[in-house]
Amino acid sequence: MISMPDSLSRSGDLSAIARKYPVKGLDVGTMNLVSATDIGGKELELRKIRHVFLEIDRNIFAEKVFKDQKIKYAEINSRLFALGDSAFDIAKRMNTTVKRPMKAGVMNYSENVGEIILSVMIHSLIGGAREGGEVCCYSIPSDPFDAKFNVIYHKGIIADVLSSMGYTPLAFKEAQAVVYSELAPEQFTGIGISFGGGMINVSLNLLGRNLFDFASIRGGDWIDENVAMALDLQQSRITDMKETEVDLLEPKTRVDKAMVIYFKDVFSYLLKAISKRLSLSLEKHPELEEGVTIVSAGGSVQSRGFIELFREEARHIRFPVRINDLRAGTDLLNTTAKGCFINAFTKYYLKEKNERR
Amino acid sequence: MEEERKPYGCGNIEVNSVHIPGIQSERIDISKDLDNALELILLMQKKTKQEKPAALPVPKPEPMPQKSQTRGGFLFLMGRAAGLVAKAFKEVGSGR
Secondary structure (H helix, E strand, O other), rough: OOOOOOOOOOOHHHHHHHHOOOEEEEEOOOEEEEEEEEEOOOOOEEEEEOOEEEEEOOOOOOOOHHOOOOOOOEOOOOEEEEEEHHHHHHHHOOOOEEEOOOOOHHHHOOOOHHHHHHHHHHHHHOOOOOOOEEEEEEEEEOHHHHOOOOOOOHHHHHHHHHHHHOOOEEEEEHHHHHHHOOOOHHOEEEEEEEEOOOEEEEEEEEOOOEEEEEEOOOOHHHHHHHHHHHHHOOOHHHHHHHHHHOOOOOOOOHHHHHHHHHHHHHHHHHHHHHHHHHHHHHOOOOHHHHHEEEEEEEEHHOOOOOOOOHHHHEEEEEEEOEEEEEEEEEOOOHHHHHHHHHHHHHHHHHHHHHHOO | OOEEOOOOOOOOOOOEEOOOOOOOEEEEHHHHHHHHHHHHHHHHHHHHHOOOOOOOOOOOOOOHHHHHHHOHHHHHHHHHHHHHHHHHHHHHOOOO
């Protein structure tokens, strides 16, 4: 049993606990898998892998070539699969598109090897649990309000994968992880938004307690797909450009302009949904009248001019409460994994302390 | 992780080999995240205390007349005894 200090005054106390009991955070995203592992109570190791794969014809690429070129791959049921960024590189060379274990924020059920690929990739990030068990807090999306599916099966599959590696799985809403990671200065009161590839997740917290959460399927992929359709271009090319070239503040190219149109549409759609739910929460929690902060994280936020465009759209929406601040997270791709880590650690600490009494 | 053979807990699917070199990795100072956890823990503890129902006030028992060596106490006891004797006589007189 780890000794728990009765009163906590500084993080040094927690550091000692973290050293004795490391927990792990895992962001299970459509585009990326990110892990956050405590190293000796002093450092947090963040590991990342692109959540994509590509089946390779053995007649074209020999396994030896894969090894020599340090390509990430797995041989499953005697079939060869390139993984992560290696899959991206090969897909570009072969002028084809990668496949994904997940789609729209949940497991992609049309990919029959998706689950095993996910399992291999998670294992490559966090390895097996140490002896005696270990908690791994993993992110799950909220149920989408604009699609007819839920996340129950998805949640169960990830829990199974982690259990098979010896972990005690702990599911945590993706957008609440953003709140835990970014809204400490506001006493964990405000709205966390995760703009992921598959879905956009939203959660309103009051002093660290989730008041509502929802998701929308109009995530990064939805935007890329629509821009590609409108301009008759390949979606993978649009995804590539969105991360590196697109400027939403000063759109110059056709792709820039189309991106701005779709981003504005998504912002307006999302902010109206938030405003509506805020009104309902305000009836039960009048303390929200003091105003809330909105913080955004996720891959899409990396686009140049994203947060400025989002602020601009927010000015056109009538919110029932004051928006004190609307800002981007500090570490966009790692926010969710860190939030999961914080949640696992906090839950563990409180549980142990209660059991000790 | 290189060249491992693991069951991966996926039924009859066999993972023959895995070769994943050079995973993108960085190490950052953990103190900010632990500070966040600390804030959250303190907040949760405060909330738990606030949510605990306030203990009902326990009424203080009325002070019982106590045996006393004082004159007042002696007279009280004598009065009480005289009352009991008078009650007993009354009951005998009424034939009960």
